[in-house]
Amino acid sequence: MQVGHTPSNSAIDDAKISRSVRKSNRINDTRSTPTSSPLQRTKDERLPSPALTSPRSNKKRRAQSDEALNGEDVDSTSPTDSRSPRSTTSNRSPELSPHVCLCQAEPKIPRPRNPFILYRQHHQQAIIAHHPGLNNPDISKIIGEQWKAESEETKKVWQDLALEEKARHQEQYPDYRYKPRRVSKPGVSPLNPSVQHTTVEKYRCPRCGGRSIKTPTSPYPESAAGTPILPPPNYSESSTPTTRYLPVMTTLSLESPIRRRAHGPSNLSNIQVPPVREDITSYSPLTPGAKKRRFDYAPPPNNGRRPEGPYYPQYARRDSLPPIQVRYSPPNSAIMPPNSATMPPPRTPRDGRRNSIVEVGSMTSQNDQSPRSVEEVLMNFPYQNKIKLLGRISLPYKETAVPSPALRIRGAIIAVEGDDVAAVRELSQWLNDRLAKDSETEYRPRITEPPKVPNDESATFEDYLDLIKDWHGMSREMIEYITTPATTPTSSQDSASADKNGDKDDVDADRKDSATSSDSSAREAPSSGSTATDGPNVKPVIILPTFQLAASVAYASRIPIRDAYSCTDHWQWMATLWRGTVGPDLTIYVKTHEKDAGATKPEMDDAVRCLTIGKEKDGKFTDADLRRVGFEVSEFINGMTQKST
DNA sequence: TAGAATGAAAC
DNA sequence: GTTTCATTCTA
Numbered sequence: 001m002q003v004g005h006t007p008s009n010s011a012i013d014d015a016k017i018s019r020s021v022r023k024s025n026r027i028n029d030t031r032s033t034p035t036s037s038p039l040q041r042t043k044d045e046r047l048p049s050p051a052l053t054s055p056r057s058n059k060k061r062r063a064q065s066d067e068a069l070n071g072e073d074v075d076s077t078s079p080t081d082s083r084s085p086r087s088t089t090s091n092r093s094p095e096l097s098p099h100v101c102l103c104q105a106e107p108k109i110p111r112p113r114n115p116f117i118l119y120r121q122h123h124q125q126a127i128i129a130h131h132p133g134l135n136n137p138d139i140s141k142i143i144g145e146q147w148k149a150e151s152e153e154t155k156k157v158w159q160d161l162a163l164e165e166k167a168r169h170q171e172q173y174p175d176y177r178y179k180p181r182r183v184s185k186p187g188v189s190p191l192n193p194s195v196q197h198t199t200v201e202k203y204r205c206p207r208c209g210g211r212s213i214k215t216p217t218s219p220y221p222e223s224a225a226g227t228p229i230l231p232p233p234n235y236s237e238s239s240t241p242t243t244r245y246l247p248v249m250t251t252l253s254l255e256s257p258i259r260r261r262a263h264g265p266s267n268l269s270n271i272q273v274p275p276v277r278e279d280i281t282s283y284s285p286l287t288p289g290a291k292k293r294r295f296d297y298a299p300p301p302n303n304g305r306r307p308e309g310p311y312y313p314q315y316a317r318r319d320s321l322p323p324i325q326v327r328y329s330p331p332n333s334a335i336m337p338p339n340s341a342t343m344p345p346p347r348t349p350r351d352g353r354r355n356s357i358v359e360v361g362s363m364t365s366q367n368d369q370s371p372r373s374v375e376e377v378l379m380n381f382p383y384q385n386k387i388k389l390l391g392r393i394s395l396p397y398k399e400t401a402v403p404s405p406a407l408r409i410r411g412a413i414i415a416v417e418g419d420d421v422a423a424v425r426e427l428s429q430w431l432n433d434r435l436a437k438d439s440e441t442e443y444r445p446r447i448t449e450p451p452k453v454p455n456d457e458s459a460t461f462e463d464y465l466d467l468i469k470d471w472h473g474m475s476r477e478m479i480e481y482i483t484t485p486a487t488t489p490t491s492s493q494d495s496a497s498a499d500k501n502g503d504k505d506d507v508d509a510d511r512k513d514s515a516t517s518s519d520s521s522a523r524e525a526p527s528s529g530s531t532a533t534d535g536p537n538v539k540p541v542i543i544l545p546t547f548q549l550a551a552s553v554a555y556a557s558r559i560p561i562r563d564a565y566s567c568t569d570h571w572q573w574m575a576t577l578w579r580g581t582v583g584p585d586l587t588i589y590v591k592t593h594e595k596d597a598g599a600t601k602p603e604m605d606d607a608v609r610c611l612t613i614g615k616e617k618d619g620k621f622t623d624a625d626l627r628r629v630g631f632e633v634s635e636f637i638n639g640m641t642q643k644s645t
Numbered sequence: 646t647a648g649a650a651t652g653a654a655a656c
Numbered sequence: 657g658t659t660t661c662a663t664t665c666t667a
Contacts, residue, residue: 111662116651121663136665140649147651178654180660
């Protein structure tokens, strides 16, 4: 280890040193800085003394210098470990820049988050709320202290989550291998050499076998800007380490390995949605869990800051992962054209020149070729597409006026959808209980009676219009609930509401097996947080066991089509009627699958604001999945509510 | 872009 | 044992 820590004397190196030294010193600084925290001290004391020496700093120094000269290799973590084209194009050396690899860089795959990082993310907003203006390093300190003070049991929860994330990550990127950038060999001058090869090896990309080309003298000729065969030449100048991957990833298809579990079949790519605020909804970083992933969320960063979307999970991460590939139809094909007035239909039926939400793909052929029932057709229509569309018709609540701070609260409306109504109810009840006893945040959950759907074979437009009318009223009530701070006990009301669903007992019975908490304490917990501890920070949450999706599909299936509307247009018309009512902030979709089918892990799709949880037909929700859902939901609510305040 | 925390993973 | 990087976002 005692090698090469002689400071470099090269000018270039010196230039790089300042920053690397700063960074590397942070460790020493931390250790040498007296801290009043016993915990911190404990930690300091257990640090090996050799760490106080300088070799490490110098190593880092060299590493960064080399990296700078090398054209850093962020993509070294890519599954293929291929040399990034960037490594040549970003190099400013006139000798190197002309070589441009023809392949595209692999998207950066972030490491799975560790327990602390998850914990930090989860608590960051709360800390900010309590300490406005605090900078991140300080937040890290606070959360670090908090973390250390947590019980082993609590830490275990986060560790489990991290393990789950790791497992998902592994499943999603089987070839991924963590490859931290390593310091180059000691003794090599940063200015030199071994990195500045003059051989062709420097340009040999393992993926294309060295099919690099030599561009004209100017590294980035104007004329080349629009040339598709050349990779974007300048990723890194202004972009963040994560966003700089975006240009590359937008070229990935849904079928790319990385998104292989994204939205199922490529149906989503067929959906034609209006270019409405695509900034928010079309962006879906992939998460290990949700091809969103969950790990996936969020609209593109605004100036590297958080998304400005109305209510977006604060911890929208994974910007480095691919956005959903949605093909937008031309502006005039919008589902709801600006001039479509106030009444549906948004489009005339069978207007072949205007794109339907369903492009000519599989859906249309089903519509036109087989005499399947509307229900059947709609069942085959990807639920994500339906939810996405509904999400654009019926928006989540957004306050129009800023109430006085004392009255300010923003809860959430969560719709639980799915074909298996019993499972939907079970999950709704579980979620209600889960939120009620959340140890991190106080919630005031409430299960609300969902829109009534016709249970007989037929229904009429009038029935549906009546329902919609009722829900305009319900909409106001829901908004009131989620924006009213808890001041009076509401449990009885909540319970009554929940009980209206009738299956409470069954649900509880099921829960015994479903593992969440083997103890009965969970059920003993109040169904709402409306106790003496209720305060202005208790977040009201409305849970709807089925909502607009189920209602619109049910009515579309039961109201006969007697005109030229196609099945999907018919449903779309129904869906559009929800316009003007408040939509869910988040939809949880229970996706049932056959025993044989592989279980799907909960996936959060931020672009659609949909969290999918799998459940085996006639089976139970698994503990791990429920835990995940609880985590994702609370993360979502916290991120969302923080955003709105 | 460093920094602040902790921990996993790779050397 | 050491180093990098996962997250976040301001100075």
